[in-house]
Amino acid sequence: MGSSRRRLLQLAGGAGAGLIFTPAPWRLLGDSAIWTQNWSWLPKTPRGALTSRATHCTLCPAGCAVCARSVGGIPTGLWPAGEPLCPAGFAGHHLAWHPQRLREARHDGSPDAAANEVEALRGRLEAIRARRSRECFAVLDLAPGRTASLIHRRLLARIDNGAYLEPPAIEGATARAVSALLPGNVRAALDLQRTKTLLSVGTPVADGWGSPARVTRALRRFRLVHAEAQQSRAADIADEWLRIHPGSETALLAGIAGILIEEGLESPSARRCPDYGEFRAALRRARGETGLAPDRLRQLARTLAREQPAAVVADGDPANGPYAPETQAAAAALNVLLGAVGVPGGFAPRMEVPAPNEWAGVPVSAIESLEDGSIGALLIDEPLPGCSLPWTLVERKLAKDALVAACAWSAVGVSRRAEWIVPAPVFLETLQDTPPAPDAVEASFRISDAFLPPPPDAIDAVTLLARLAGEEMAPAKALEERAAAIHASGNGALTKAGDAEALPVTALDSAEFWQSLKDGGEWRWSKETGGVEPARLFPPGAGLSVEPVRAAERVSGWRPAGVSPLLAKLWQESELKERPGAPRAGGSAS
């Protein structure tokens, strides 16, 4: 045994020594080197033809022009085409691959065929019809203002008791309040590019508000005064941050308005308003403690009056919800006092994008205004991440055994409440357009084309609704019809992708116009509508009081809060931004 063990040791030793004279160890070294460089689980970069094509980012109302660089037709990057792009835009092409992306229809959380949903909704529709009840069939559009939204309204008009619901939105609240003061059917938009001083009350102007990248570019061109109780990003980058007491927004606005009137700095157009006297009386009641020194407030009022054009925006914060109506009214009124309504650099009137006349549909209803328990069936259209809305608000409105279905990009948003969910095609999977941003002073029409095939189960909400109404209506078709209507109007001009010059619409034929739009072209229509005077200082019936603002339910407009997992770079791997809705970690950079 001893000798055999010794033999074994000798054999092992000899083998070890001999091995180094064979190629084996050297090959092993080389192979280990290659192996550590090409692990099988490392993703392979795509191979294929490199192309680039202009389109628009329709992830938010900004609708920025982008150049999609693709490999084998799949976009590998969206890069700015002429105008700047925001962080979310740079990773917009990831939405189709988002880990939370819904790829198959689900019923009560388990996979199911999408066809069932159509049947279920149709059955529900029949039931409502048979009972002739007061229940309605409603579409809740979480991305209102698109061409698809118009089609929803049109299709709902063909269904008995059809209702089109919009969620309460905070973005553009001041623009809407100002619009209400203008005579006629004119929409106001904040002309940020030409403004000189902007007082932002709680509005996240530096955090995805308006057209984020264009706001960023404009930021240093005007003086930004930001009033907010907490140090938000807007407070960070503002030229001046007013740390006001929480809930004192109305008092702040009223205080500035009062100083303007006291010192006679208000605009003549405000004095001409019929409710000027009533406003002055209301103002006296509304002034209150803001936490700012009176001198500072006075300085601010004087600056606003001196550094014209100056505007005030008080849309509210996505984290804390919209401001109370009186705050919005006060903001609108302050804009009138500053002479910022109807003028360049302030809230300028904006033309509406034409739509075919036959598209008249059901009116827009605010979801709050609906009667409780009146919805028999609800279809939620949630094509993008970032929508949020308190479900209790919707739940109240649902009938006892109401059916809730959704057409959604994922099953994690508002749509997670639905019994049936169908995957919706997302950005870059379908032709779509975008509504105008609150800082877009020109009417414009831009679309994004389909680059990728949607998942086989995917149906967009418009197609689904059309099937229920027994019609054929694809969003692409609707966009083409709308383009035709724009072309027919003869208004505005088209800038083809890559061109500097804009061509009048009349110089193109309809097909060429449509093709150019699909190829990344942009239609714009700006018409000087100067001389629009506000009809009132604040909307009829609105009061100004400094009652503490009620804790609003958290509602946001639609914003792509988390388009790409890469945005984790901003939320968790840097201290730049807090995750939406999360409190700021506090402190400075590492």
Next chain:
Amino acid sequence: MTTALTPSMLLQRERELIRRGVDRCPLPQFLMWTAPWFALLVFGCYAAWLCLSQGLFHTNMDNQYAFGLWIFLDLAVIALGAGAFFTGFLLYVARKQEMKAVINSAVVIGLVCYSGAVAVLMVDVGQPLRAWFTFWHPNVHSMLTEVTFCITAYLTVLLIEYLPVALKNRKLCRVTRYAVFEYELHRLMVVFALLGAFLSFFHQGSLGGLYGVLRGRPFAFREGFGIWPSTFFLFIVSAAAVGPSFIALTTWITEKLSGHRLVEGRVYDTLARISGKILLVYVALKAADTLVWMNATAPARGFAARGFYETQPFGTWILLAEIGVFGLLPGWLLVSRRARASRAVLLCGAALACAGVALNRFVMTIQTLALPTLPFERPAQYWPSWQEAGTFLAVIAFGVLVYSFSFRYLTLFPQERELAFGGEKE
């Protein structure tokens, strides 16, 4: 040999592996002693496996604290393992015959320290399979290249030095081939002692140079001579200083644990005297280096030395402790004949010296990385994860086990047998 192996036969067989004339506890008792260390080793290997198979996110290191517990461990362990090269140097080159009593033990300690350090380094690097790239694409300007080359070569030297010790096992030495090989190898040990001293000299220094060249880390950056910053020399001297102390300490611990006298008293005395003298030289050099650094090197780069000690817990106390409590004090305890006459004082001095060098390596690794460089940075925080601690403990357990087994089956202390014969004096 056809009978089945009974437990008592097994014990007998095991006993035959132990050298005659020395007393070792029975196998079950020995296994009881090793069991917790084995458990620790297994746990640590699991922790290391997590890091190797999934990635270093299992550690709490980050892009600012890119080195952590492991590098500190490597530096400390390699400094303490310097006893191997220094004892070899003293015995074979300086002809200090007393060192014969501890040379085998020193070799095993060196082997344990270096192999442990290399093992943990392999876990610490992100791509251990590419470790040989350093030999393939060496950047000769990098201190780490010097370290890698020297440590690899020195680990080989230690393995060769360990061979005669291992071949002297009671069973192995009966094999004529091994015995002859061992005899001849032992005769040429002076070559390896010289090589070891040369390699150790360079890599102990390069480990210091590792930090000294970091111009991006003003706390560590030092001017130097030629291509070597002053930390290069400080590390060599400090390692040489604590090597004998650590040998004395481990010998004493082994004596206590085994319950036998292993070396003559004067061995302790010699070790302590040498350690103390070098330690005092080191303290003087360190103090001079600190003064130059505070008054010239750091200010020239826009950093006030005061600022380095404003980050808690790295206050000025750490510098004072390093030079005073863990430098001057043990230096004096070890050098003073009166003080080291007491074994307890001598061992205290040795322990303080060892702790001092560990503290120095800690400061160079951890404090260097904690301190901000950019003016707006905040000091970085770091606390090792359990995986890091586990791997750390595995290396300790590995060391204890290798040493325990070597002590049981090999002749680590040649005097033990003599002393067992009644303390016969040479």
Next chain:
Amino acid sequence: MIRKNAEGKHARYGMLIDLDRCDGCGACMVACAVENNIPPGRPGANARTGLNWIKVHRIETGGRPAFLPIMCQQCEDETPCVEVCPQNAVELDPATGVVGQIPQRCLGCRYCVTACPYHARVFNWGDPEWPAGMEKTLNPLVSPRMRGVVEKCNFCHGRWHAAREKAAADGSTGNGPVNYVPACVEACPAGAMAFGDLNDPDSALTRAVAAGEAFRLLDLLQTGPKTFYKTAFAAVRKGVAGERDA
């Protein structure tokens, strides 16, 4: 400060960042990640364990906070990381002046990470992971890195390479400088970043740097960065560059 290259054959790419324009939107970070195939953050990753070639720091300056984008500063004098890499996985490309990292050769020892005073180097603490299917959107010009290696900004080497190929296809010969911009520069909505060749005396960058307003971070460390910063505010400069360097 600027070395003139008489032949003008090689480029010394550099950057100038106007801190007064940066508002910390982070577009550069996202664009960089898209361009260079940087994976999404691991769960639990934070500012210090995250993978970012460019990171925007928020700095308190007493008044309004400043935002400071930091990426590899492309040091050219005794480049700290090049000097310390044991296996030549970091190289200073003489043709571009860009410090390049060869991930296929990197051992992952992180000595360079320790050596960099700007914390511009990041380590892959785990395997890079993209959501299923998203690897189809990776930039084909840049290889993804594996776990256990260090990576860093290389002024978009993939773009430089593509620009050179294009120049070659257009009939250019030799290794002369080519015109391109890194992703972050293209991305910056505020136009705060300027990129150019410091060897070209006529480039806007060279003129702006020569004008003397620009400063570098940790200039006294004498690493010779080719990334410059500028600001009109003394407080910002002090907060960013410190008392001595400012």
Next chain:
Amino acid sequence: MFPWVYGFEWTAGRIVFLGIFFSVLLVMFLTVAFVFLKSAVHFRTGRAYFIQWKSLFHELPRASRACRHALTGHLPGRVCEGAFECRECSKHGELLEQGREAAIGAGAEEIMGMTVPLDRYYHRGHCWVKPLKKGLVAVGLDELGRRLVGRPDAVETPPPGTWLVANSTAFWVKRNGTAVRVLAPVDGEVIAAGGPSDDWILKVRPPAPLDTRHLLRGDEVRAWYRREVERLELIAGRADGAPALADGGELCADLGEAFPERWDAVCGEMLLDT
């Protein structure tokens, strides 16, 4: 590292650095290779067994390594450095020339109750060598050795034809489940192995003429035996403080039976096994 690897340039730094590194490797390699070569040469020249013994010899405690001339008092306190290989010892040669060689005697001596025949040579490993006719010698355990071993369970002898080398293993005695090696006293070919009833264990044909310079004889034996009993008491008496083995000046007849636990240690030490 090598000129054909990408990016290699001959710079001064590289030449110096790699030069040093490769020199170190070369020295290491050459040294180890030399050791291998030297070992092979020892095997070829037949010195391997002696080297093995020499290597083990230095592991023995000082007390076991006393020079034979120290035992007799000619060279007090001298410790053998030549592994008991008096044939190669210059000191021994010197003393022989001075006529200090002890003479082989006759009869037997009673030492501490043991009968030690003086008509033969003794090896330090407690084997005697007794010249026989036809150039053969008998090899057997001496009295102390026999008492130490007692009744062995087995004696493992080399097969006839084996070449013994002095100081290498002659045979093994087994007892209590363990084995102790007994050193060969002379060089030579094994002719026969004795049985349990024989007082000899091996018959060996050493090269003629028989070289006995390294073996003890005559007066030396007496001094050596006294010293060996002292050594035995020291070995057996240490550690657990067991009583001396001598019982009224007489050694017990079978140590293996009296102290089975410590037999291996004591017997091994006495028979110079490591």
